[in-house]
Amino acid sequence: MSHSTAPTGRATAPRTGLRRLAGAPGFAPLVMLVGLVAVWQVCVRVLDVPFYLLPAPSDIWTAGVDNWGLLWSNALVTLAETLVGFALSAVVGVLLAVVMVAWPLAGRALYPVLVASQVIPKVAIAPLFVVWIGTGVTTSSLIAFVMAFFPVVVNATQGLNSVSEGSLHLMRSMGASQWQVFRYLRLPSALPFIITGLQLAIAFAIVGAIVGEFVGSDSGLGYLLIVTQGNLMTDTLFAALVVLTAMGLLLYYGVELLGRLVIRWK
C-alpha cells in the first residue's frame, strides 16, 4: 500500500499518456516479444542462418497461416490432455501433501516413490505405458499428470507446514480435530503456496502432454512436432512451437489469475 504511494511516484512529473501505457500490465511483455521477434528476423537474415536450422519469424508466420487448421485442431487435443493432467495433478498433489503432513510416517515412506516418479524418464518406460495403458490421449494425460503433480506436492507440503505454533495453539485451544486444523488453518495458509505449485504444474503438464504425444499418439502438438521434425518441415515445426508457447502463456497466466481471485484477503 505504502509502496504504491512511494516517494518516487510523487516526485516525478505527472504521467503522460505514453507513460500510462508503458505501465499497463501487458505492455512490457509485448515490447519484449516484438523486440525478440525483430532481433530473430534480422539475425536469421543477416547471418544467413540456414532454414533447416532456424527459420525466420516471417517464414514461421507463413507456415502458421498456411497450416492454421492443422495447428488449431492439434492444439485443442494437447490443451485437453494438459487440462486433464493438470486437474489430476492439482487434486492428487494436494491430497498427497495433506496425507504426508497428517501422517509424517506415510510421508517418509511415500517420498522415495514420488522422487523416483520424477527422475525416471518417461520415454525409457514407454513400452510399459504402451502395453498397459495403450497410446493416445490417456497416456498423454497420465504423463502430464506425473510430470505436474510433484511441484504441487512439494509446495503444498511447505504451505501446510507454514503455520505458526501460535495459530496451532489457537486451533487446539478450541478443541479442533486434526481435520479441522487442516480445514480452517493449514489449507488456507497453504493456498498461496499451492497456487505457486499450480503455476509450475501447468507448465510441466504441457511438457508432459507433449512427451506423451511423442511416446505414441496420432494427434496433438507433440505429434505434429515429431512429424514435422522427421519431415524437416522446420517452419511448420516452429509454428507449432509458437502455438505451444502461446498456449503455455495463456494457461500460466490463467492459473495466476485464479490465484488472485482465490486469495482476496491480501
Added chain:
Amino acid sequence: MSHSTAPTGRATAPRTGLRRLAGAPGFAPLVMLVGLVAVWQVCVRVLDVPFYLLPAPSDIWTAGVDNWGLLWSNALVTLAETLVGFALSAVVGVLLAVVMVAWPLAGRALYPVLVASQVIPKVAIAPLFVVWIGTGVTTSSLIAFVMAFFPVVVNATQGLNSVSEGSLHLMRSMGASQWQVFRYLRLPSALPFIITGLQLAIAFAIVGAIVGEFVGSDSGLGYLLIVTQGNLMTDTLFAALVVLTAMGLLLYYGVELLGRLVIRWK
C-alpha cells in the same frame, strides 16, 4: 515443541526397542522399498510378465552387478552434469527472481520468455543445441539447467514477496536501500522457499541431464538407457533406472539436509 509431547505420546505404553526403530527416519522408506521390491518380484514371477517389458528385481540385480563398472562410470557423468546444471539453476534462478522482484517491469517482460523456455520441448529444438553447443556434457548440463531453474525462480519470487508490510516499514524506517531490504529482509525470508525450489530443481536437473544425454551424448545414464533399450538389454536398462533413482533420492535428500543446516532458527 508441544507436538512432540502431545497427549497421545504420553497416554500410550512406553516405546519398545522395535517401536523406536520404527520411528527412525530411514525406517519407513526402507520398509516401503523392501515391500515394493518384494511385490514386484512376486508379480513378475506369478503373472509371468515378459522379460522385455519388466524384468524381475532379481534379474535387475544380476545385471547391475555384472555391469557395475558401466553403470558407475556413466552415473558419475550424469551426476556431474546434474550438479553443474543444478548449481547454475540455483544461482541464475535466484538472481532472476531478485531482478523480477526489484524491477517488476523487467519481471513482466521476462516472464513469457521463461514460461516459453519451459513449455518448448527440449527434444524439439535439440538440433539447435547440437549445432550451436555441440553434443555431450555441455548440452546436458545446459538442458539440466533450463529444466531446473524455473521452480527456483517461481518459488524464490514467492519467497521474496512473502515479507509483511510491517517488516518493510521497519527496514524503510532505518533508511534501508532496496539492496539492503533484499539482503537483510527479503533474502532471509525467502530462504525456506528457495530451498523448496531447489528440491524441485535437483529432481528436474536430473531429468534434464538425462534428456540431454538422449539428444546427443556418448556417456551418462541417459545414453546408457537409450543404448540398452536399442540393444534389448532390458535388465541393464532397469539397473540403470535403479541407479538413476538412487542418485535422485540421494541428491534430493542432500538438498533437504542443506536446507535444514541453513535454516537453523526454526
Added chain:
Amino acid sequence: MAAPGQAAAPASGRAARIGISGVERVYASTRSSVTALHDLTTEVPGGQFLSLLGPSGCGKSTLLRLIAGLEHPTSGTIEVGGTTVTAPHPDLGMVFQEDLLMPWRTVIDNILLQADVRRADRKAMRDRARELLAQVGLEACENKYPRELSGGMRQRVGICRAILHDPRLLLMDEPFAALDAMTRDQMAVDLADMAAQRDTTVVFVTHSISEAVFLSDRILVMSPRPGRVVADITVDLPRPRGLHVRETPRFADYVGQVTEVFEDLGILRDRRPAGHHEGTQR
C-alpha cells in the same frame, strides 16, 4: 473434539476447578535451557477469578499454556475439573498475547471460527458474535479483514472469539494491553459481570495492578527466573463491583499490598548508585 480429556470432564454446569501441583517447565534447547516455572503448586476453585501478575518473562504465558493443555509440564501435574490435563479442556476459551487472527477471514468470520470448530449453530452464533462486536465497539468492522484494523481493534476481536461460546474456563493473556484506559475499564466491568453470571473460572494475566484488584477474587504475584509464586492475595471486595470501588480505601489497600510485593521483588536491574532521579528510590 475427541480429545482424551473430554470424556472425563464433569458434565455439570459448574465451572472447572484447577489444581496445579509441583509444576516445573523447562525450555531446553541444544544451546541452553531455561526454567520458566519452578515447583509451582496452587489450587483455583471453580468459578474463581484469578489474576497473574509479575514482571515480564516470569512465566505467566507459560503457565496459561500449561493450564490450557497446549504444552505439558516437565514435571508435576495440572488438573482441570479433577482430570489431569492432557489436551485442551473441551469448554475452554483463550485469549492469546498475540492476536492470532486469520488474515483470510473477516472480523466476524474470525470470531465465528470458534463456532465452526465447535460445530455450533452458525446462525445463532452469528447473532451472538454481532452482539459481542457491538459490546466492544466494533459493530462497524464486521466485514473488514484483520489487516485493516488497528492493534487494539484486533485484540478486541480476539477477545470476542474467546468468549463466543460462553466457556467455563477462560484463560486471558494480557487481553487489554493495547486498549486505552476508558475502553479497558468498560471491558473490565463487562468481563467481571460475565464471569460472575456464567460461573466461569478465569485466569487473567495483566500488568495493571489496579485492574487485577478490580477484577479478581485472588491475585498471584510471580517472580522470574525461575517463575514461582511470591504472593497469594485474596481480594475480598464485595461483588458486583462498580468502577467506583477503585476510589475506596480498601481498594487502595490491596493495590498497595501488591505494589509492595513488587517492590520487594526488586526491579529489573540494580538502580544506578546515585542519580538525579530522587524519585526512583522511593
Added chain:
Amino acid sequence: MAAPGQAAAPASGRAARIGISGVERVYASTRSSVTALHDLTTEVPGGQFLSLLGPSGCGKSTLLRLIAGLEHPTSGTIEVGGTTVTAPHPDLGMVFQEDLLMPWRTVIDNILLQADVRRADRKAMRDRARELLAQVGLEACENKYPRELSGGMRQRVGICRAILHDPRLLLMDEPFAALDAMTRDQMAVDLADMAAQRDTTVVFVTHSISEAVFLSDRILVMSPRPGRVVADITVDLPRPRGLHVRETPRFADYVGQVTEVFEDLGILRDRRPAGHHEGTQR
C-alpha cells in the same frame, strides 16, 4: 540511505521540528473507505516530547507512520526539519506496535540490524547494544532467538533496536504496552533522560495517562472516526522528573485534565440505561 529527504535534512545536531498541516489520511478499498485522520494541523518543536493519547482505532499509529514517511497523507503535508517528508528521516528511530523482530536473527543481531543497515561500526555498536540490553534487563538473552522470548522481552528488544543509533527523531508506538508496572516505570525514567540529554524529538503513543503526563512536554488527545485532535495540553512540570513527581498535586491535576477530556469524548459505546454498575456513570 539515498532517500530524497536526506540531502535536505539539517546537518546540525539539533532535533528535528515536525510540522503537520491539514493532513488527511483515507484508507480506501473497493468495499469501503475509512478516514483515519481528518484535517490534522499541529507543530512539534525540535526536542519536544509529545505523547499521543486516544481511544483504540483513532489513528495514532497512522499518524506515526505518516511522520515517519512510511505512508503518505491523502492530502495535506508533513514536514520534518523544514523539509516535506517523502521518505523516512535519515536519523529516525521507530518502535512499532508489533515487535517485528527477524526470526532468523538472535536478539543482539536483531538490535544490530540498525547498525548493519546504517553501515555503522559493528564492533562499537555491539558494545552499545550490550549496554542497552543490560539496561532493559535482557543481558542474559543476547544469543537467543525471538521465538524463545516472552512478549514483553520481544518488545524490549524492539526498543533497543530503535534507539541503538541515538536517533534525533524517535517515534514510539505503545512501546511499554507488554511490560509490568515496575519495568515500565524504570524504562520511562530512562527514556525521559535519554530524550533530554540527546536533544531528541519524541512522539510517543501510549494508553497510560499517567505515563503520558510523566514523560511529556505536551499531550495530544485524539478522538476517533475520523481521527482529530480534541485536546492539546502542555505539561509544565519541571525536568528532570523523578517518579516521585507522580505524587505531586500538579501531576494529579494534569492526569485529571486528560481524564476529563477522555470522559467528554464519551466511551466506546452507549452506556446501558440502568444497571447494577453505579460506578460506570461517574
Added chain:
Amino acid sequence: GTAGGAAGTTDADGNREVRVALDWNSYVAYHAPLVIAQEKGFFDEEGITTTLQLTAGSKDGVLAVGTGKADIGWVDLSTAAASMMSGLPVVSVATVQHKNATGLTVLEDSAIQEPDDVRGLRIGSTPGGSDSTLVPAFLSANDIPEDDVTIVNLPANGKIAALLAGKVDAISGQGYYAQSAIADAGEEARTLLYSDAGADVLDHGFVAGNALTDGDGETITAFLRAYRKGLDYTEENQEEACEVLAAESDGTLTESFCTSQLSGWLELVPAADTDAPWGSNSESAWADTIDILQTYGGVEGDTAVADMYTNDFLPDGQ
C-alpha cells in the same frame, strides 16, 4: 588442404584425418565394417586415419557433415535426401545398402503372407520416422485405401512390446532389427519388406560435405576402398567382427545381438556380381526416393536429384 574443414589435415604419420559421423549414439551391427577396417588397418593402408563420431541419429549425422563437424557420414540416405532437399550442403558418395530394410514385421504364425492381407489390421508405426513415410507409400502401391488399416502410432521402443502383447498385428520398421529383437524374446517373426512390395527408398550409404568433394576426392575414394575391404572381411568373419565391435562398444552391445542383426543386414547389401560398380548411386533409386518423400512425407524443396549424389569417387571407377 581446403579451407573450412579438417579434411586436408594430416597427422604425425602423414596420414589424412577423416572424421566419420555415425547414425546412432552407440555401435550397431552395421557399424562393424568401419570398426573392422580400423582394427585391421585397412584405413592405414590407404593413408588415412579415421575417428568415429556417434550422433543421435541419421538426421544429426547428416547435419554434422553439412555443418562441417564431420567429413563423411554413415547415414540413412533417404533421411539425407530429405535434408538435401531443404538445402543442406551434402552429397551422397556411395550407396552401400541397396535394399531398404524397412517393412512390416509380423509374428511367424501370422496370417499375413502378402501385402493384400493387411486390410483391416492394426499396424504399429513410429511417427516422424522413415517407416511412417513408407507406410502410405506401401499402401498406395498395393491399392489399399488408408482407411482399410488402422495405424497405431508407437514409440520406437514400444513397437516390439506392442506386437508381442497383441496390441497390433504388424509393426513397421527395420525388419532384421525387429526379427532379432523378437527372437531375443523367444518368438519367431518374419518381415514383408516394402522394397519387395513396390515402395522402395534408399537405405544406408555415405555422404560427404563439399570440403571433401570439391578438392579432396581421392580421400573419399581411398576411404571407400578401405571400407570395402572392411565390409568383405566382415561378411566372411561375422563372429569375429561382432567380437571386435562388442569389445569396442564398452559393453553397450552384446555379441549375440550383434551377430543376429549383422547377418540380417548383410543380406541387404548387394552381392559382388551386380552390374554397376560397388557403391553406385542409382539415378532411379534416388528419383524414386525423392518421389516418395515428396508424396508421402511432406518433404519440400527444389534441389535437383542429380545434385544429391555423385559416383565420381567410387573406388572401382566407371
